[in-house]
Amino acid sequence: MEKQGHREMEGGLSESHSHVRLLKVNRELLVTHIRNVQCLVDNLLHNDYFSAEDAEIVCACPTQPDKVRKILDLVQSKGEEVSEFFLYVLQQLADAYVDLRPWLLEISFSPSQLIQNKTIVNTDPVSRYTQKLRHQLGCDSKFMLCYAQKEELLLEETYTDTIMELVSFSNEILGSLSSLACLLDPSSDVLNEHGETVFVFGDAGVGKSMLLQRLQSLWASGRLGAEIKFFFHFRCRIFSCFKDSDTLSLQDLLFKHFCYPEQDPEEVFAFLLRFPQAALFTFDGLDELHSDFDLSRVPDTCCPREPAHPLVLLANLLSGRLLQGARKLLTARTGVEVPRHLLRKKVLLRGFSPIHLRAYARRMFPERAAQAHLLQQLEANPNLCSLCAVPLFCWIIFRCFQYFHSAFEGSPQRPDCAVTLTDVFLLVTEVHLNRTQPRSLVQRNTRSTAETFRAGLRTLRALGQVARSGMEQSLFVFCQDDVEASGLQEADLALGFLRTTPALGPCGGQSYEFFHITLQAFFTAFFLVVDDKVGTQELLRFFREWTPPGEGAAASCLPSLLPFQRWRGGRPAGSDLFKNKDHFQFTNLFLCGLLSKARQELLRHLVPAAALRRKRHALWTHLCTSMRSYLKSLPRLHSGGFKQVQAMPTFLWMLRCIYETQSQKVARLAARGVCADYLKLTFCNACSADCSALSYVLHHLHKSLALDLDNNNLNDYGVRELQPCLSRLVVLRLSVNQITDNGVKVLCEELTKYKILTYLGYAFLGTLGQ
Template sequence: MSTPQLILKQRAELLAVLCGGGSAEPLDCVLDLLLAWEVLVWEDYLSIQVAEKALNYKVRQLLDVVYDKGEDACSCLLAAMNQVLPEEQKAGLCFGEECAVVGKNRPDTATLTLLADRPVLVRKLRDNIDGALNVLLTTDCFTIKDCDVVQLPVYTPSQQVRRLLDQVRFKGETAAKTLLQFLEQTETTRPNPEDKENHPSANCMLYQKKLRSSVAAQSHTLSTYGGTGHFSLDDIYTDGLLEVMDGSGETTTLGLEDVVGPVGTLNDDADTFLVSGEAGSGKSTLLQRLHLLWAREALLTNIFLLFPFSCRKLNAEHRELSLKELLFLHCCWPDRGQDEVFQFILDHPNLVLFTFDGLDEFKQGFTDEERHCCPTKQVPIPVLLFNLLQGTLMKGVMKVVTSRPQAVGPSLKRYLRKEVLLKGFSPGGIDCFVKKHHSDPAMARRVIESLQANSVLLSLCHIPVFCWIVTKCHQELLGSQDGIPQTITDVYLLVLQHFFQRKSYQPQGVLGKAWLEEHLDTVLKLGQLALESLEASCYVFSGYELQRIGLTEQDVSMGFLIYCNDLSVTDCKRYEFLHITLQCFFAAFYLVLNRNSDRSAIYRLFQPKNKQLSGLSQRCLGHCIDSSVEGVKSHVTETPNLQITAQFVSGLLSQRHHNLLQECCPTAVRERKAKQVVKSLSKGMQRHFKSIPRPVEGEKKSMHAMPSFVWLIKCIYEMQDSSIAQDTMAKLDVEHLKLTYCNIGPVECTALAYVLKYLRNPVGLQLDNNSVGDVGVEQLLPCLHICHSLYLRNNNISDEGIRKLLEKGMKCERFQKIALFNNNLTDACTQHFAWLLKSKQNFLSLRLGNNNITSQGAEQLAEGLSSNQSLQFLGLWGNKIGDRGAEALADALRNSTTLIWLSLVDNGVGSAGASALAKLISQSKTLEELWLNKNCISREGVECLIEALKMNSSVKEVWLRGNNLSPEEEEELSKQESRLTF
């Protein structure tokens, strides 16, 4: 194969390796060589190195320019890449035959010498840029402005040298001569820089060792278990569901190792990887696992240094710091050669990774208003963090950030390389976690059985933090006399009981009925701390703050607060709640039980957008609020925590917990607060309903849920009062309810069904692109009777979920349409659809695209279709039904008097299938559109279709793009029948 062909064939791979690490260094090195070998002339170089263009643009430009230059230039490009790329990146690439770069005569001008020696000069000058600039300045070859252009801190030292060389060339022969003379003079006195470049020095190696061992120490146990029994991360870590979405909305499941891999990349030029997930979905734990595996050299082996940061802890850093100080103070300090280690970091951004856990907890919302690119200048922490995320500072260093989705606004999204969604545990993950948690297999089995017997509880366990609580409180759970927990408030009350029980002197399981009253003082103090600090976005507390609130050592020993595992240099002990959701729970308790709270506290909680710090919080938490941040527009990241708190407030004020709370708070106060909650929920819903636009003529009245709609529904669910749900839904009048991309998992499905079942009129429920799963499907069943259509595209649903859904669906008179594109369905689900079609003679639309249905499945479906006289739309796009499947379906549909639309796109259907479909066409009086794109139908098959169309007047279009036909055949056949589209 010729070298231009080689380049063309491997274009994607070459692009990937030259852009892969996000660093421009490999491309720059290749350009240096090509300039030196005279493959590129200066104009070519300028057309590639366009300052404002992204790296991938430049690489593409290089490939195009060299390709146009022909065979020799292409050979040289491959040779240059072979020389520049590290061995592991060359695997799988073909560089063609070794190309001898023809030795050229020594150039006769200094300017040309700079080009010919460019690769060597970059290495030589890197450690002496200041010296070179000095000489150029004093000889008047350069102005101060020229020096500034070269020394922009955003450049790595190699890039600074290249800018210097470019500038010298621009200045002309005198400047070039001056630079060469300078080099000659300094040459003899310099140590060999080449060794330094490729191999980290002994000091760097030592630092790496120290960093690895401190990261390992910090990450090997799970912090939530501190004080309540230890689990090493190895013993308990269970893989969560990780997904990434590409630009076209398709999702792919990922492994931990792919979090910083290329799959799902949306922006080649960015270096920030976001892992987003709801509260307690396991983001911090995932990061901890990543850290531990790096420290053990089991993952991210190409990363030389990994610096872990917690945004929670960065909140407490009020000093202005430089990047160097941030790294060394907050992670670990080099024992030797600080400057050398830091220089190594600056020179090798592609070997460094930063992680920032919990961006949602960072006090200040992301902004890119203040640019900062100097690694040694001290600036406030937010400026440092935001510039790192944008890549203005330390371009090329990979950054992994975790956050709840609500905290990631469009301004940050622009700087994301990709977004990975963490969706909690799969059903298999729940089992695995319980087994890891209980070393006694019999106990594990009992817990799993009790979960399986209660689908509400099972749905909660998809969120790891709930799974942890449920598993941890198994004793209270299995022996509960108050019924099985239904809501997250129930689950967190279990935790409370569990912790108090541990410290009680009473025998196991007999915490007195008045247990809350007994511990009320502790609960209220913890509640006060929790609420005040939530309002101030403060999650770490000093001993002084605990004292101020009156928390004693005994209160702390209950285990709800843990020591904050902090690597940074501060001597005082600091505390945090076991998990942020527990902080929300205590805050809710305080709002509910505190007799002195101001009367509008509940209303304010349900209007987080208008949130203002209460006088109390301002007074008490002045020290928590970063003075440098005051005055900056308030950020919205605490809203999710306040929303969780509101959920708990709703739950605690529900009638179900009347007995528990009756001795702790006067009934009249509680009832007043409960009324406030109901009023707030009702008002919140009204706001949503008012936002519903008037339907355009001919279209359905439809509501696209705003983000807080699901939250309000969850609050109503926590109250467990059907009359509230009923009253709310009585006011909703829509035909279509759209909840796509709303992070709806099984827990949300439970709440949705609880409320939506009271809708007055039937509705189309659109839940595409969520994580409903089989358990979520089961949770939706109580509202299926009110759904005329159910859209569940891309939701991880398998055959078992469908079995349960259709069992109920068959009995629901109004249920007429279902869309299940892109789930995990196989032939095992088609018999259920066949029953549905047989038994429901008003069913209209069945869309099963992009699943794994083969000819067998199609045959099963055909059985149902042959006795159905209602179906109008059947979509099987992207399955594998083949000719046999197409024949079975065509046979079964021949007697249909209702079918309007049929899609068998991309199903491996050939001419035999087409000729069976031709018979369907010849008999059908209703079919209007037949979609057969991307199959393997040849001329013979199309001719059958043409013959059949002669006898049919209902069909308007037959789509045949991407079949086995030449362009000439397509042209000829479309002339014969205008309804065919190729």
């Protein structure tokens, strides 16, 4: 300690600026507010201001206040430099000594250069836990694991922004969000000052999980929310794994089922309870939460330290009864509704715009030649380009680009064949199956598609069995017993369709899930087609979700998330408060695609001919009957000389299914069922790919039609997909869509050919449309 005495002798501080005196005068304040003694001792030891004997003396004190008093005695006895360093530690480790922040600002403490050169060791439990969270989330978000089984693509190199739109409670567009930071800004674009949850919704595959993964990556690297000390990420489907009798405390949910503190969990949890605004919770996939839990038993309040069912904890976190002030970001598929009083912001994800798509292509294909070829093929095929507006499907298509390239090579014009979603999923299945085949360095795989599927049929049936079992119960996480019962082997899991999930839930053990819910729907449909024991009723089971008009709005939306706070008589029999039906709708869509005429050459190698004919006949009959029945039951309004009907999103699903069949006969039958002459499809979240399906049916009409597509998610590719039916339209409304001057130019060229259009609604189109 000679250097301390030397400094004081050469030029001591005046008493008014003495650090020793500052500690003496404020002794009781420091004793009251210093809770972390160990961090001070560690730093004093590390910088040789304390000896081992000094540390032992402090630790021997019986109570926390006594330890603080002893540290102060020792520090003051060692002079000005040690006292100044003591204050410097309090200032630098703000999380550990949060109660002293106002005092440190009040005294305007400014350390000398000598003290600033000292090393601060942060052994504070809260800071250490934040570091651990950053490390864990950084590892979890380093690679794109939302779509891929293996660590193949760096998120930083491949993530591309999508269209994010702020919407009102009634889903009217209020503006766009320019960055992810704006998503979490608590002061801007607020719908409800008392709400704490940012609700992000969009169609399956549009990038909701990827957005959360990107947020994790930004926070883990210190590029997002410096004021956020804790980031807890949960997938809602995990809450379905708990039994009705399972209970745990909030502390156990956060620490044992997410990330456990390395030291003093009680102090970390106490900090979280004191400063909930320092925490960010993300809950991914509310629509995937399915449970038979008796919600009538849920209490009105929930203490953070008392055990409760995990669903109770989730509901009370979202309502603000637990950790009020903490930020929450919740995602779900379109159609799920959350009570308004919970929401601070409501954000709709639209997927890729043409600009985003080109940016994504540049990231995925850095080589300019490959990039140019890809963009050329996409421009030549608007149908394929429309599918690419959905990031998941775009990722699959880009991964299989060489196959599409060989299919369309030498055709600079738009190909005659249409690429359906079933084509895309069959293709990715074939690619994955071929990965397992041994091949030499000089010989490429020459198996036909039929041979590939026939060789992999056992595996595909086993995957289908797992998928269907879960689909029937609306479950998306499978235990080891489910996988083993299906006959799946270790080599089958290596294909990458199923991936392991974190061992969350009270039972632990290995669990699995399909890499996306649409893949589970595809394998469910595949099983229903190739299993000759599946009867007609089983085949058409999921078509029951085509609800009639009047029920559509209610059936497509999630009931109020927290109705149990008002219920006391139990819930209606058979109701599922956490249900969304898109996974059923995708299953129906893939059924139509697999049983289409174009797929018969493949399926005749996999399914007995008689069973295939029976299933095709049953599906087409049901499809046409359902379409006619649905259209006839729509309420009609006579307005402006038109018989006007407002179709619901269910109608879009019907059109998508008809398009997947690629059957002109089915499309003509469906067109005959369109009795009205004014079809409204406003606020249906129709995307550009839906224009392909809509045009596929409407171009068979033998009469003129008024078509209203206002307030949807169409873009320039959607306009190009409407071309075949533009000759039938006398009214076309396209306001509030993602249409630029390029789309307007296509419209102008096409509509001037036919000259039957009497009205074009074009608000918010490109400059040429104004």
